[in-house]
Amino acid sequence: MLVGLIGHPVAHSKSPQMQHAAFTHIGLSDWRYELWDTPPEALPARMRELGEREDIAGCNVTIPHKQVVMPYLDEVSPHARAIGAVNTLFKRGRALLGDNTDWIGFLADLAFHGVDVHAGTQALVLGAGGSARAVVYALVSRGARVWMHNRTPARAQHLLDDLARSPYAREAREHCAVVASPLDPACRAVNLIVNCTPVGMWPHEDNSPWPDRTPFPAGVTLYDLVYKPRRTKLMRQAEAAGARAIGGIGMLAEQGAAAFERWTGVPAARVSAIMREAIQDA
Numbered sequence: 001m002l003v004g005l006i007g008h009p010v011a012h013s014k015s016p017q018m019q020h021a022a023f024t025h026i027g028l029s030d031w032r033y034e035l036w037d038t039p040p041e042a043l044p045a046r047m048r049e050l051g052e053r054e055d056i057a058g059c060n061v062t063i064p065h066k067q068v069v070m071p072y073l074d075e076v077s078p079h080a081r082a083i084g085a086v087n088t089l090f091k092r093g094r095a096l097l098g099d100n101t102d103w104i105g106f107l108a109d110l111a112f113h114g115v116d117v118h119a120g121t122q123a124l125v126l127g128a129g130g131s132a133r134a135v136v137y138a139l140v141s142r143g144a145r146v147w148m149h150n151r152t153p154a155r156a157q158h159l160l161d162d163l164a165r166s167p168y169a170r171e172a173r174e175h176c177a178v179v180a181s182p183l184d185p186a187c188r189a190v191n192l193i194v195n196c197t198p199v200g201m202w203p204h205e206d207n208s209p210w211p212d213r214t215p216f217p218a219g220v221t222l223y224d225l226v227y228k229p230r231r232t233k234l235m236r237q238a239e240a241a242g243a244r245a246i247g248g249i250g251m252l253a254e255q256g257a258a259a260f261e262r263w264t265g266v267p268a269a270r271v272s273a274i275m276r277e278a279i280q281d282a
């Protein structure tokens with residue numbers, strides 16, 4: 001069977017190494033993960049091919065198609081609808097379904113690191129793009145309170161308004177708010193900070209979304225979705241202030257394991273460790 005990645009560009013992806021490690025581990029020797037570079041004008045033909053070919057079990061979806069593929073699908077999971085983006089397509093019979101595994105990967109990696117998200121969690125989310133949508137949804141689904149800080153505040157407000165309209169994340173209306181600064185007094189008691197901006201990502205590793213000399217709340221855990229470099233400037237700042245810092249590579253592995261489960265029926269828990277190892281090596 002074949003699975004793959006549709007997006008544009010896709011050449012940089014480490015998903016083939018990660019998924020092949022899982023196929024080998026489970027003994028699925030006739031499964032292959034391919035990179036299917038799909039510029040926007042080629043998307044309709046790609047979607048037709050995905051639906052028609054019986055040797056294709058599904059695919060991952062990345063930029064710029066995470067939203068525009070939705071109308072091509074027979075069904076979109078309630079989670080992906082609430083988030084407003086799909087990153088995994090899979091088949092049930094002849095139907096092509098869409099789901100979002102980023103929010104699952106985020107929660108699974110926090111759990112892996114012993115961080116439980118619950119009604120007592122107070123989180124500050126930096127950024128309001130695609131990944132922030134999945135992260136805020138994940139946090140709200142566990143009853144956490146969320147403050148969002150974004151360079152463009154209106155975009156953060158738009159994200160919260162969208163979430164609050166979804167029947168699956170109505171709590172967003174009472175549980176989330178936009179703040180103009182991470183130093184807003186409302187954020188004083190946050191115990192989790194999540195970076196959903198690309199600031200600090202290779203090759204701009206000297207940058208950080210956290211202004212120098214801005215204190216971190218006491219006892220906070222910092223989660224940086226950026227995974228290249230493995231240890232970002234933001235993580236170093238947090239650790240220097242006595243905070244715990246976790247990088248985004250585990251989320252990458254866990255979202256891949258959740259996609260693997262949808263394609264093969266093999267539980268994500270059986271492959272997540274092997275996928276973590278493979279992505280570290282890659």
Ligand code: NAP
Pocket residue numbers: 102105127128129130131132150151152155196197198199201209225226227248249251252253255
């Ligand atoms: P995105 O949709 O492009 O959103 C980026 C967000 O960051 C926007 O809110 C943007 O603010 C903000 N931003 C960008 N440059 C900034 C700057 N110089 N200063 C302040 N804010 C800035 O990106 P995304 O898909 O959410 O991805 C964000 C990061 O997460 C990337 O590094 C990506 O690789 C990583 N990621 C990791 C995983 C994982 O599994 N670990 C999964 C998904 C994404 P404006 O709204 O003002 O433009």
